Amino acid sequence: MERDELNITAQLARLEVSEADARRFEAAVAQMLEYFSKMRELAVDGLAATTQLVEENRTRPDEPEGFGGADELLANAPEREERFIVIPNVL
Amino acid sequence: MKNGDRWAALFSRTEDLDRWEAWARRVDDKIHSFLELEPTRTLEEQPVVDGPLRGTPFGVKDNIAVRPFRLSCGSRLLSSFVSPYTATAVARLQGAGAVPVGKTNLDEFGMGSSTQLSAFAETCNPWDATRVPGGSSGGSAAAVAAGLVPFALGSDTGGSVRQPAAFCGVYGFKPTYGSVSRYGLVAYASSLETIGVIAKEVSWIRRIFPVIRGLDPRDHSTVEYRPREARESKGRPLTVGILKLGDSGGDAARLSPEVRAGWGKALEALPALGFRLTEVELPTLDYVVSAYYVIACAEASANLARFDGVRYGERAPEADNPEELVRLSRSRGLGEEVKLRILLGTYVLRSGFQDQYYLRAQRIRTALRRDFERIFAEVDLILLPVYPCAAFKRGDETMDPFTQKLSDVYTSLANMAGLPAMSFPVSIESGLPVGMQFMAPPFAEELLFEACGRYEEHYPAPDSPLFSRDWRA
Numbered sequence: 001m002e003r004d005e006l007n008i009t010a011q012l013a014r015l016e017v018s019e020a021d022a023r024r025f026e027a028a029v030a031q032m033l034e035y036f037s038k039m040r041e042l043a044v045d046g047l048a049a050t051t052q053l054v055e056e057n058r059t060r061p062d063e064p065e066g067f068g069g070a071d072e073l074l075a076n077a078p079e080r081e082e083r084f085i086v087i088p089n090v091l
Numbered sequence: 092m093k094n095g096d097r098w099a100a101l102f103s104r105t106e107d108l109d110r111w112e113a114w115a116r117r118v119d120d121k122i123h124s125f126l127e128l129e130p131t132r133t134l135e136e137q138p139v140v141d142g143p144l145r146g147t148p149f150g151v152k153d154n155i156a157v158r159p160f161r162l163s164c165g166s167r168l169l170s171s172f173v174s175p176y177t178a179t180a181v182a183r184l185q186g187a188g189a190v191p192v193g194k195t196n197l198d199e200f201g202m203g204s205s206t207q208l209s210a211f212a213e214t215c216n217p218w219d220a221t222r223v224p225g226g227s228s229g230g231s232a233a234a235v236a237a238g239l240v241p242f243a244l245g246s247d248t249g250g251s252v253r254q255p256a257a258f259c260g261v262y263g264f265k266p267t268y269g270s271v272s273r274y275g276l277v278a279y280a281s282s283l284e285t286i287g288v289i290a291k292e293v294s295w296i297r298r299i300f301p302v303i304r305g306l307d308p309r310d311h312s313t314v315e316y317r318p319r320e321a322r323e324s325k326g327r328p329l330t331v332g333i334l335k336l337g338d339s340g341g342d343a344a345r346l347s348p349e350v351r352a353g354w355g356k357a358l359e360a361l362p363a364l365g366f367r368l369t370e371v372e373l374p375t376l377d378y379v380v381s382a383y384y385v386i387a388c389a390e391a392s393a394n395l396a397r398f399d400g401v402r403y404g405e406r407a408p409e410a411d412n413p414e415e416l417v418r419l420s421r422s423r424g425l426g427e428e429v430k431l432r433i434l435l436g437t438y439v440l441r442s443g444f445q446d447q448y449y450l451r452a453q454r455i456r457t458a459l460r461r462d463f464e465r466i467f468a469e470v471d472l473i474l475l476p477v478y479p480c481a482a483f484k485r486g487d488e489t490m491d492p493f494t495q496k497l498s499d500v501y502t503s504l505a506n507m508a509g510l511p512a513m514s515f516p517v518s519i520e521s522g523l524p525v526g527m528q529f530m531a532p533p534f535a536e537e538l539l540f541e542a543c544g545r546y547e548e549h550y551p552a553p554d555s556p557l558f559s560r561d562w563r564a
Contacts, residue, residue, distance in 0.1 A: 049453035053509035069175030078406035
């Protein structure tokens, strides 16, 4: 994998990759991609893709239900002003 | 004493509880299987109720939610996250009287095979503290093998319940995909993973499974549990397909001398236990690891996108804008292996690469499922190894992350096909436990319990050096 490709991928994955990181990841990603290329050996034309294992479609009534843990959820926020979660300025 | 009795009285007799807890803490200081061990923490909100598991303590892998324990997933990013809710599988066990006593160590987000990739502790194998307990549910397996709890929950995405169970000499059960709710299991690869059970006796798994399985409105991939009808009537010998081990699967699939010895012993023992053996071939075996990692990483890259340091988790405080906040928080909070899998998954899903990787992997998945349909038309169960080697040394450089991935060849099959599988101990070789696994058709869990139970009569799970029945040693 080229360095540019790695940087684009890291950007899409929202990861900061330092120069030292990039060297390690380049090697590790290349090793896996080379291994993945083995998949080309198997003829799979005409086979449908398995995207999920449970194929029956299921529905349920769309009814509101209390969660009961709102305060505990908020307590996990890294920075808070009363019941608002603080983030750096957007603009 | 009947199985379970010594555990059932635990929470109703203070002196037993104190003795067990003091002993468990002492033992756990040696193996670090629990990230948190607080036996009475859930009892204030959830007192012990009457039921078939009344008062039975159990461990829960720390990627499964138990209110009000932490839910760290072994990740620095979630080191202070406290779960405001409880996973369905755990809640059902509580409803049957069992008590979650703590959270067990794991490879970060379940990504690893050694439990060395936890941000918080390195769990040791109760058989030999210089060796890994396997992973990613290594804390659960080590805790059970040491006798700290009679059973523990884990999660199995590519073998993460069965492999550590085999490394620690206990039973590891991965149910049919969709039979146990994943609500409250922090998602890594949603189409592959299930919650599973680790125990030192088959009877525990037999008792636990009916409690945790079944439809859950909170997980739409769950199905109503309909046990598969036996192929023929009871009493006849079970036909076991023995996976033909040739050169397929590559070098990494080659069994170590210890595992080969265990494999030989299992093959020798089975006919006398009422199993009829026949050889089966799996032409897709060579491709399963590639396809598995493409799918697992792709799903991981999507599932782990939620960890952004905004609403919860460790945050990079100096970020100037939200975009930087997310990038820095993820980069600092997530470990190397997790980042690698996110990068791989993001790459294989990028436009232009999807057909080559993701779509092809999903087609291989279909080919693999067809292989199994063909095989299960002829046999009741398949016997295969769990992992190519026994528990390796902590820090062993020959078992680098790449080699560990290739070694998932035997376990990832069940996840790719959604099939139930169970690992069971077959022998001790050079002082280390060796396990094999049975795989069964969907919803044929009863066959797994029957087969592992028969083998257990011949060879019960051995006691690890730390194990104690009276919590006194």
